[in-house]
Amino acid sequence: MRPEQLTQNLKREALRLGFNLAGACSAVAPPGQERFRQWIASGFAGEMRFLTDRAQAYEHPRHVLEGVRSILVLAAAYCTRPPRATEPGQGRVSRYAWGDDYHHVIRRRLRRLEQLHREWAPSARVRGVVDTAPIFERELGQLAGLGWIGKNTLLLNPGMGSWFFLAALLTSDVLAYDEPFPGSHCGTCRACLEACPTGALVEPYRLDARKCISYLTIELRGSAPRELRPAMGQWLFGCDVCQEVCPWNRRAAASIDRAFQPRADTDPVELAELFFLDAASWRARFRGTSLWRPKRRGLLRNAAIVLGNRPHRAALPALVRGLGDAEPLVRAACAWALRRYPEREARAALDRRAQIECDAAVLAEIRG
Secondary structure: OOHHHHHHHHHHHHHHHOOOEEEEEEOOOOOOHHHHHHHHHOOOOOOOHHHHOOHHHHHOHHHOOOOOOEEEEEEEEOOOOOOOOOOOOEEEEOHHHOOOOHHHHHHHHHHHHHHHHHHHOOOOOEEEEOOOOOOOHHHHHHHOOOOEEOOOOOEEEOOOEOOEEEEEEEEOOOOOOOOOOOOOOOOOOOHHHHHOOOOOEEEOOEEOHHHOHHHHHHHOOOOOOHHHOHHHOOEEEOOOHHHHOOHHHHHOOOOOOHHHOOOOOOOOEEOHHHHHOOHHHHHHHHOOOHHHOOHHHHHHHHHHHHHHHOOOHHHHHHHHHHOOOOOHHHHHHHHHHHOOOOOHHHHHHHHHHHHHOOOHHHHHHHHO
16 A cells, blocks of 8 residues: 555544544654753653653654654544632542543554554554653654644644644554644743743743642652642642643634543542542542542542642541541641641641651651
C-alpha cells in the first residue's frame, strides 16, 4: 500500500475510533532535547523518577520502537462541560479525570488501530503508546501539524484548545507527512502564568513541577510543602487553572465522547465520605478511574488539605477519623487541617493523638 493510502486509511479509522485529530510526521529526534535536559538538571521533575531514569530514551523514538520511520500523532478531546461550583466540604477534580481512565480507553482504540495497520501492511512493525512511553508527544504533535506548544507547556490547537489527550502510533512504514504547525499563537498573553496559584509556571514554556498542583496531588508521594498547601485551594486531584484561563480554550467545542462524560461523583467530590470508605468500597469507586493513581493515602492527604483550606464544621468527624488512620501521610495531613479549625473538638482530638502518636512527621503537624 502506498504511503498516501496507508496514511489516509489510518487517519480515517482513527477518527472513527474516537480520536479527534490525526497528523503524521517522520520519526526524528524532536526539538527540545537540550531544554528537557536543562529542566531535569534544574530539579523541576521532582520525584518523577520515570522521567529522570529514562532521560536518554527520550532522545529518539527508536528507543520506543526499533526501526520506527513514521509516527501518527493522535488527539482525543475530553472537555465535556464547565465544572459545577463547589460547596464547603467538596473538592474539585481536573476535568480529564471525570470519566473513565483515559489510559484504558485510548489503549483499546490504539490496539484496534494497530490491528488494522498490520492488516494493511503485514510486514510493518507498529506500536501504539499513550502517556507512558518515553517520547515527546507535544513536540511530535507540533511536527505533525496538530498545534503549537503554549506558554503553559501544553499543546494548543486552534479549534480544540488544550482539552485533549495525546497518543501516538509508531510504525516502521513510511507515511505521508503533514506540515509542521507554523509558529506560536500565544502572542503577548500571560494569563496562564499570572493565574497559576502556586507560581509553578516560572517563566513562559517552563514549569517547575514541584510547585504544580497536579504534581502535588497526583505524583508526589509524601506530604505537600506547608507553604504550598493554602494555594492548593479546593483541588482534590489535578488542576485546570492554566487551561481555564487560556483564551484558546474558550473556543473548544464540548466533547461528546461517552468514555469521558463525568461520573456522578467526580464533579465535585464529597470529601468527608472518603474517610469512611472501606477497602472494598474504595476499589469499587476508584478502580478504573484516574483517581486511582495517587492511591488511597494520597487522595485522603489531598482531601484533608482541601478541608483545611476551607474549614467545614460538618467535616470534623472525618478529619478526626483520619487522624487515627493507619497511614502516617493521612494522619499528618489531617493534623494540619484540624489545626485550622477553631472548634474545641479539633483541639481535643489533636491533644489525644499527641499522647499516642509515634511518627515524628505527624507529631510535627500536630504541634504546628
